Amino acid sequence: MNAVTQPRHRPFGVFVVALLQLGTVVVALVGYSSSTTLPWESTFTQLLADNGWARVAIVVLGILVTVATVGMWYLRRWAGVIGVAIAAVVVAANMSMKICSSSGRGEGGHEDHSP
Numbered sequence: 001m002n003a004v005t006q007p008r009h010r011p012f013g014v015f016v017v018a019l020l021q022l023g024t025v026v027v028a029l030v031g032y033s034s035s036t037t038l039p040w041e042s043t044f045t046q047l048l049a050d051n052g053w054a055r056v057a058i059v060v061l062g063i064l065v066t067v068a069t070v071g072m073w074y075l076r077r078w079a080g081v082i083g084v085a086i087a088a089v090v091v092a093a094n095m096s097m098k099i100c101s102s103s104g105r106g107e108g109g110h111e112d113h114s115p
Contacts, residue, residue, distance in 0.1 A: 014072050017083075021069040025062050032058075061086065 064086055071079025 010073070010075065014075065018069045018073050021065050021072075021083075025065050025069075028058075029062065061089075 064082060068079045068082040068086065072083065
C-alpha cells in the first residue's frame with residue numbers, strides 16, 4: 001500500500017506570527033539605524049546607550065527572531081522552541097528593568113542621588 005502524503009498546510013496563526021515578527025525586526029532595525037524614537041522605547045533605550053554589550057545582545061536577538069520566523073514558516077518544531085525562549089528572555093529583562101527602576105534606582109539602574 002502506497003500512502004500518499006498530503007502537503008502540510010500552514011496554519012493562519014503561523015502566517016500572522018511570522019509577519020509580525022519580521023515586521024518588528026524591520027521596524028526596529030530601521031528605527032535604531034535612523035535614530036527614530038520607537039513607541040516601545042523606555043529604560044531599555046538608556047541601557048542600549050550606556051552599554052555596548054546591550055547593542056550586541058539586540059543584534060543577536062534580531063537574528064534569532066529572524067531564524068525563528070523562517071523556521072516557523074517551514075513549520076519546524078525548533079522554531080517554536082526558539083520563539084518561546086526569546087519571549088522568556090524578553091519578559092525576564094522587562095521584569096528586571098521594572099524591578100530596578102521601582103527600587104529607588106534612576107534610569108539605567110544607577111542610584112538616584114537627587115534631593
